Amino acid sequence: MTTIIDIDNMSVTFPLSRPGWNSIKRKITTITTGKELKPLQRTVLSGISLEIKQGEVLGIIGRNGSGKSTLLRAISGIYRPSDGIVKSRGQIFLLAGIRIGFTGNLTGRENAYLYGSILGHSRARLDELMPSIIEFSELEEFIDMPLRTYSSGMTARLGFSVATAVQPEILLIDEVLSVGDQEFKERSKERILELVADAGTVVIVSHSFGLLKNICDRIVLLEDGCIKDVGEPAHVIEVYHGRAESSLLSVEDSE
Amino acid sequence: MSVTEKTPRSENELRIIHPSPSILASPISFYRNIVHNKSMIGNFIRRDVRLRYRNSLLGYIWTVLHPLLLAAVYYFVFTIIADTEEELYPIWVLIGVITWQFFARSLNGSITSITRNVSMIKLIYFPREIFALTTVGSNAIITGFSLLVLIPFIIYYELPIGLHYFWLLAGLSISAVIALGIGLLLAPLNAVHGDIAHLFQFITKAGFFLSPVMWTLRMIPASKSEMLDYIFLNPMVVPLEMMRCGVDGSVFQIELAWVAYSIGFALASLLLGVIVFIQTESKAVKYL
Numbered sequence: 095m096t097t098i099i100d101i102d103n104m105s106v107t108f109p110l111s112r113p114g115w116n117s118i119k120r121k122i123t124t125i126t127t128g129k130e131l132k133p134l135q136r137t138v139l140s141g142i143s144l145e146i147k148q149g150e151v152l153g154i155i156g157r158n159g160s161g162k163s164t165l166l167r168a169i170s171g172i173y174r175p176s177d178g179i180v181k182s183r184g185q186i187f188l189l190a191g192i193r194i195g196f197t198g199n200l201t202g203r204e205n206a207y208l209y210g211s212i213l214g215h216s217r218a219r220l221d222e223l224m225p226s227i228i229e230f231s232e233l234e235e236f237i238d239m240p241l242r243t244y245s246s247g248m249t250a251r252l253g254f255s256v257a258t259a260v261q262p263e264i265l266l267i268d269e270v271l272s273v274g275d276q277e278f279k280e281r282s283k284e285r286i287l288e289l290v291a292d293a294g295t296v297v298i299v300s301h302s303f304g305l306l307k308n309i310c311d312r313i314v315l316l317e318d319g320c321i322k323d324v325g326e327p328a329h330v331i332e333v334y335h336g337r338a339e340s341s342l343l344s345v346e347d348s349e
Numbered sequence: 350m351s352v353t354e355k356t357p358r359s360e361n362e363l364r365i366i367h368p369s370p371s372i373l374a375s376p377i378s379f380y381r382n383i384v385h386n387k388s389m390i391g392n393f394i395r396r397d398v399r400l401r402y403r404n405s406l407l408g409y410i411w412t413v414l415h416p417l418l419l420a421a422v423y424y425f426v427f428t429i430i431a432d433t434e435e436e437l438y439p440i441w442v443l444i445g446v447i448t449w450q451f452f453a454r455s456l457n458g459s460i461t462s463i464t465r466n467v468s469m470i471k472l473i474y475f476p477r478e479i480f481a482l483t484t485v486g487s488n489a490i491i492t493g494f495s496l497l498v499l500i501p502f503i504i505y506y507e508l509p510i511g512l513h514y515f516w517l518l519a520g521l522s523i524s525a526v527i528a529l530g531i532g533l534l535l536a537p538l539n540a541v542h543g544d545i546a547h548l549f550q551f552i553t554k555a556g557f558f559l560s561p562v563m564w565t566l567r568m569i570p571a572s573k574s575e576m577l578d579y580i581f582l583n584p585m586v587v588p589l590e591m592m593r594c595g596v597d598g599s600v601f602q603i604e605l606a607w608v609a610y611s612i613g614f615a616l617a618s619l620l621l622g623v624i625v626f627i628q629t630e631s632k633a634v635k636y637l
Contacts (some may be wrong), residue, residue, distance in 0.1 A: 108635045112541055171366060171474035174631035180366040190472050197396060199403050204396070211392040212473060 096183070098264060098295045099146040099169060104178030106139040106161075106168050138164045139319045142178070151296040153306040153327065155334055156316035162299040165316065166190070166266045169297065184263030184294060185214065189286075192253035198242030202233055202252055205241050209256045223259045230285075231255035232278075251278055258285050265293040269300060303331050315340075375627040376620065382476035389475065390483055397487035412491055413498040416446045423563045433568065440502045441593055445562035448592045451492040452524045452585060453553035458484035459532020460549050463540040463630065467637045477630050478623070481536060485529045489521065499596055509598040516595030520588040523615050527584055530618030533626040537633035560585045565593065566603075587611035 111117070111134050120131050139161045146152050154162045167173045169180060170188040195208050206227055210220040228237050231251045241249060267286065290296050290309055300306055306313060306327060313330040315323040323333045323340040332338035370378070383390065402408045420443040427433045427442070435441070462480035463470065470477060496517065503510070539545035557563075560583055569576065580586055587608055594601040 109632075112636065114542075167471075167474075168366075171364075172471065173635065174366060175368055177368055182364050182366075183362070186474075188473060194469055194472050195393075195396075197400065199400055200396060204399070208392045208396055211389040212469075212475065214386075214389070214475075216388045217391075 096148050097145050098148050098183050100181040101144040102179045104142045104175045107135045107137045107176040110134045151310050153310035153313040154299045160316040161319040166268050186264040187262035188266040190268040192257045202237040206256050227255045227259050263294040265296045267298040375624045379623045393483035394486045398490050412495040419446045442563050444592050444596050447495050449562045452528050455485040455488045455528035460535045460539050461546050463536045481532050485525050513598045516591045520591035523588040526615040526619050530622035533622030537629040540633040541636050561589050581607045584611045584614040
C-alpha cells in the first residue's frame, strides 16, 4: 500500500515572546559573555515520525496539551514544522472549524458558496452540491435569509453540511463534532462515520475511546509532544490508562 | 458522490512541507497559488464588495458620495480660499482622492491581512497571500465603480473621450502593485508587532498631503521647480498623474525616467513582498 502521509522527524515549536529589545539584549549577552541562553520557545511536538498508509484510519489520543491538534494542523499545513519534513499526497481536509468565513450579513447560500470555495470547490461544483447541502442542513427557505437571523444550531448545521458535502482524499478530524439538536447530532455522527468509511485516509483526534476502538486501524499515543506508543487500538488505549507497557519498539520491529 | 470535474487541489501530486520554503520558488508558488484558487479569490472579493455597503441605507451610492464630498471640501479650500486658477481643479482633486483612497485602503488592508483573519488562519490552510490579494482586488472593483462619478464631470467640462482612458488602467495597476507589494512585505511583521499597522495609518494620511492628491504638479511655482526631483521620489506621483491624464485627456508629459522609476519600484516591491511573505508568514502565524 502506498504511503499517503509521511512525517519524518518533525518538530513544531512556538515562540514564547515577541522579538524586540529583549531579544536584542539576549543576543548581545550571548555574544559578549559566550553564555548560551535557553531559547524562548515552547516545543509542542518533537521528533515525530509517522507513516500513514492509503485507506488507513489512524486515531490520535493523549492528554490535553500533548500536541494532538497541533499534529493535525501540521499535517494540513496550518503550522509549518520547525524541523523535519511532512509529505502528503492528495487533497487534505481538516474538519475542525465548521463555519469558516461565515459572515452575518450574507445569506446562508452566499456563505455556503464562500465556505465551499475556501474548501477548494469550484463554483460549478458548488452549484451541483448546493441542493444536497441545503437538504442536509434542513434550512429550506431560510437558506436565502441573512445568516445573522439564524440560530446557532442552524448556523452549525449549515457549516457542517458544507464541510462534509464532498468526500476528501485525506480527512483530518479534530474531536468529534456535536452540533445542533439531538436529532441532528445523530445524523452528523452518522455522516462522519460515513465519511470515515469512504475516505481514502483518516486521521482522527478524539477522547471517545469506544469510537476509536471501533473505527481505527492504529492509534498513536502522544505524550508531551512525543509519540509514546503506536499500534493496535485496544493495546494503546491500555497504555494510555497506564495498564500496559508501551509497545513502541516491538511495533516498529514488526513493520 | 460522483466527482464530475477535477477540483484544483485534488491533483494527486506530492506535497512536501519543509521548515522553510525556497527563496527562488516563492514567486512561482505565488503565481500557482493564484491560478489554483481562482474560485476562492473570486468569492472573497464578491463577499467584500457586497459587504462594504450592505448595511447602509444608501448602499452603493456611498462609493461615489464619499470621494465627491471630500472633493467638495478641497474645492472649497483651494478654489475659494486659496484662489486656484485651474479650471479643471474640481475634477483633478476628485480623481486624486479616489486614487489615493484606493491606494491607502489596499495598502492598509494588505498590511493587516494576516491579523484580520486569525480565526480562519488557525482553522484551515490555504495560501495566505490570498487575503492581501482579495483586499486589493475588492478595492479595485469598488474604485472602478466610484470612477463612474466622473462621467457627469466629463460631460460638463466637455472633455475628450478616447484612448487616453488607458492611463486610468495604468495608474490603477501601478498603485495596486505598490500597495500589494508593500502590504505583503509587511503583513507578517505586523502579525508579530502590531505597530506596523499604526505606523502605516499615519503614513497613508501624510502621503495624502505629500502626494499630488489635492494639488497637481502644474501648481508648483516655477521658483520651486528644483523640488520636483524630490517629489518624484514618491512612487505614487506617476500613477496619480496618469489617472489625471486618463480623465482630462491631456498629454502625459512626465519624464520617462520617472515613469520607469515608479514602475520599477512597483515591480521590485511586489517581488520582494512575495518572497518575504512566503518566507516568513509561517513563522508569523505562530505569534497569533
